[in-house]
Amino acid sequence: MSSPPTRPDPEKQARLLAELRRDQALRQQSYRERALRLLPHVCARCGREFAGKRLRELTVHHRDHDYHHNPPDGSNWELLCLYCHDHEHEKFRLKGFHQATAAPPQPPGTFQPFAGLDGLLKPQDAKGEPKPAASESAPD
Numbered sequence: 857m858s859s860p861p862t863r864p865d866p867e868k869q870a871r872l873l874a875e876l877r878r879d880q881a882l883r884q885q886s887y888r889e890r891a892l893r894l895l896p897h898v899c900a901r902c903g904r905e906f907a908g909k910r911l912r913e914l915t916v917h918h919r920d921h922d923y924h925h926n927p928p929d930g931s932n933w934e935l936l937c938l939y940c941h942d943h944e945h946e947k948f949r950l951k952g953f954h955q956a957t958a959a960p961p962q963p964p965g966t967f968q969p970f971a972g973l974d975g976l977l978k979p980q981d982a983k984g985e986p987k988p989a990a991s992e993s994a995p996d
């Protein structure tokens with residue numbers, strides 16, 4: 857009787873990982889290829905043209921910065937040269953930073969984890985010994 861494979865198979869895991877990576881690379885390659893097929897091989901910012909080997913320097917930028925968002929009509933893609941692409945992301949990063957600092961902090965009091973505590977404490981409070989007002993003025 858052969859024992860079932862209980863321990864992880866490193867070879868199989870490596871193969872799975874390689875497949876996963878290839879899948880990811882393929883997906884990225886495919887949107888790049890689709891973008892290159894759809895759009896003119898010109899940097900959308902500086903207008904430089906790219907052909908042949910230099911086409912590698914032309915990269916796909918996602919207008920909404922969401923690289924999972926790849927509409928088939930190419931409306932979220934922009935071909936940018938490496939330099940302009942870098943610049944575009946720097947701009948986006950700075951904008952995000954400014955927005956983050958300018959935005960007011962989360963309004964306090966929208967979430968009150970102890971909101972129910974008041975109701976729990978009050979009845980006990982009422983049951984507690986009320987201090988007689990008379991004790992305030994010492995009898996002479």
Ligand SMILES: [Zn+2]
Nearest residue numbers: 899902937940
């Ligand atoms: Zn450019």
Ligand SMILES: [Zn+2]
Nearest residue numbers: 916917918941
């Ligand atoms: Zn980009």
